[in-house]
Amino acid sequence: MDFFNKVSNTISSKGKDVTKRAKEIAEIAKLTGQIAEKEETVKGAYIELGKYVYESQKEDAPEEVAEKFAAIDAAVEEIEQLKREVRKLKGKQECPDCGKEVSYSAAFCSYCGAKLPEPQPEEVVDEGEVTEVTEEPAEAAESAEPVEAAAQQAESVEEPKTEEI
């Protein structure tokens, strides 16, 4: 490195540090972006792979993944239920034959002509009155009771013992 360069380096060293740092930061951002992009690719491939495994083996789930399969089945079922609720609120229903969204009050599918189930007026929830939702908490309460009862029994079993001793 010649004299001129040395001098100019010294003079602008601070400025160069800042420029260097800025370049590094830009480079880091660029690389981080590339990493995120590749990670998305991997994630996407994993999802595709998982879907493939699920689709091809759901009838006979391997033991190691049976739990995950069951979780997917349960979530898919819940999603369907939630979609039905949304559709109902929008005054729509899904054609049982072609799966298209059609009017809730229609007697026949406007796409495939299939007969649609009769609208069920008892399922219509009055404003401010929640009839259906009460079902689930009631079940939950029932299932919680035996646990409490068992706990109480356990306590009451211990009590007489201490009295005897």
Ligand SMILES: [Zn+2]
């Ligand atoms: Zn249809």
